[in-house]
Amino acid sequence: MLEGAHSSVLPFTLEICNISNNNLTGTALIGPVGYDQQVVGFGNFSSSGETDMMLRASYNGSFTIVDIRTIR
Amino acid sequence: MTGSASLGAVGLEWQVAGFNNHGTETDMVLRNSNTGALLVYDIAQNHITAAVSLGTVGLDWQIAGFGNFSSVPGEGDMMMRNANTGAFMIYDISNNQIVSATPMGAVGLDWQVAGFAPISGPGRSDMVLRNVNSGAFEVYDIANNALTGAASLGQVGLDWQVAGIAPDPSGGSMSSSGSTSQLVQAMAGFGASSGAAEGLSTALSPDTSQQSFLTTSQHA
Numbered sequence: 001m002l003e004g005a006h007s008s009v010l011p012f013t014l015e016i017c018n019i020s021n022n023n024l025t026g027t028a029l030i031g032p033v034g035y036d037q038q039v040v041g042f043g044n045f046s047s048s049g050e051t052d053m054m055l056r057a058s059y060n061g062s063f064t065i066v067d068i069r070t071i072r
Numbered sequence: 073m074t075g076s077a078s079l080g081a082v083g084l085e086w087q088v089a090g091f092n093n094h095g096t097e098t099d100m101v102l103r104n105s106n107t108g109a110l111l112v113y114d115i116a117q118n119h120i121t122a123a124v125s126l127g128t129v130g131l132d133w134q135i136a137g138f139g140n141f142s143s144v145p146g147e148g149d150m151m152m153r154n155a156n157t158g159a160f161m162i163y164d165i166s167n168n169q170i171v172s173a174t175p176m177g178a179v180g181l182d183w184q185v186a187g188f189a190p191i192s193g194p195g196r197s198d199m200v201l202r203n204v205n206s207g208a209f210e211v212y213d214i215a216n217n218a219l220t221g222a223a224s225l226g227q228v229g230l231d232w233q234v235a236g237i238a239p240d241p242s243g244g245s246m247s248s249s250g251s252t253s254q255l256v257q258a259m260a261g262f263g264a265s266s267g268a269a270e271g272l273s274t275a276l277s278p279d280t281s282q283q284s285f286l287t288t289s290q291h292a
Contacts, residue, residue, distance in 0.1 A: 040088040043098025045115045052118075054100065056088065062081035063100075065118050 014039075014053075016068075030068065037064070077118035086111065092138045092148035092165070101126070101150070103135065112168050124168040132156050139188040139197025142166075143215045151199065153185065154178075160199075162217050174217040183210065187237040192221065200225065200237060207232070 014030040030053075033039075037055045045052045045065045053066040082102065089103040089110065100113045110126035129152060136151040142164045150163040150170075160176035183201040191198040192213040199212045209225035 041091045041100070043091045043093065043100075043115075044096060045098055045118055047097055047117045049096060054088075054091075057081075060081050061084045061086070063079035065077045065079060065115075067075045067077065067118060 012037075030066070079113075079115075079118075079120055089135045090138045090150075092150070094146055094148040099148075101135075101138070104128075105131075107131075108133070112165075114168065122168070126163075126165070126168070126170055133161070136160065136185045136199075137188045139199075139214075140195065141197055141214050142217050143196075145195075149197075149217075151176075151185075151188070155181075158183070162214075164217055172217070176214075176219060186234045189237040202234065204230075206230075 012033045012035065014033055016028045016030060017024055018026040018028075033055065036058050038058055040054050040056045040063075042051050042053055044050065045054065046067050048067075048069070050069055052068055055064045055066060056062065057064075085105050086102040087105050089101040092099045092101055092112065097114075097116055099115055102111045102113065103109065104111075107128055108131045109128040112124050112126055113120050114122040114124070132155050133152045134155050136153045138148050138150055140147055141149040141151065141162045144166070147164075147166055149165050152161045152163060153159065154161075157178050158181045159178040162174045162176055163170045164172040164174065179201065182204050184204055186200040186202040186209065188197045188199055190196045191200070191211050192215075196213065196215060198214055201210045201212065202208065203210075206227060207230045208227040211223050211225055212219055213221035213223075
């Protein structure tokens with residue numbers, strides 16, 4: 001998962017990098033995330049058997065789960 | 073991205089200590105930065121289903137990571153390290169409760185935890201350490217809350233920093249020499265300059281000398 005400054009409005013854009021056999025096999029944009037949101041970890045929070053992303057707002061400590069599926 | 077769900081806010085003195093995988097779900101462990109108290113949030117279907125205290129541990133004990141150190145299928149346990157002595161302690165967690173604490177001995181503070189991965193076999197949570205002075209890697213095999221073996225993983229230049237360790241999902245472990253090579257390459261592959269290849273050329277020779285790094289077990 002990469003985090004880069006791709007947007008001047010919402011500065012951080014999250015991108016998934018798929019890796020297979022030690023090679024990057026694809027990338028997919030998740031979308032923009034505000035400066036005040038930090039990625040704190042990944043896990044199966046949705047109980048779907050897939051990996052989701054946890055964000056936390058730096059100003060008030062609120063947590064948000066980003067449910068990630070079907071990104072190719 | 074198919075959606076998002078708010079879990080609500082928690083005071084900023086509660087910091088994310090890590091995520092504990094057990095069974096097919098992932099829970100979040102928070103730690104109070106003022107008191108050392110530990111709290112586990114059970115998460116299912118994008119909601120917090122329970123919040124359970126795990127008790128308080130002195131702030132000189134830092135969380136090194138989570139893994140299945142007890143070898144009980146489906147369980148996630150916690151490894152802590154004393155910031156002053158380098159001692160390790162396994163906290164065996166079952167059903168949101170610490171059921172035992174097992175000292176693992178101390179390792180010099182020049183050896184830092186790089187991560188946990190199934191290096192000795194599928195389903196295992198072995199501990200990878202890295203020397204901050206030399207860049208050398210060591211793996212400590214862990215099963216049934218005890219050290220079962222140790223080996224050198226070789227040395228990679230300090231300009232290469234560990235970004236993460238991920239097992240091959242098809243095999244579930246990194247036990248073969250080829251897979252170990254993949255581990256080192258994966259760890260080195262996120263660096264910003266050349267030099268890892270040279271480090272790998274001598275990285276994979278077995279080395280049992282690091283057993284001497286362990287010293288007398290120390291309790292909290």
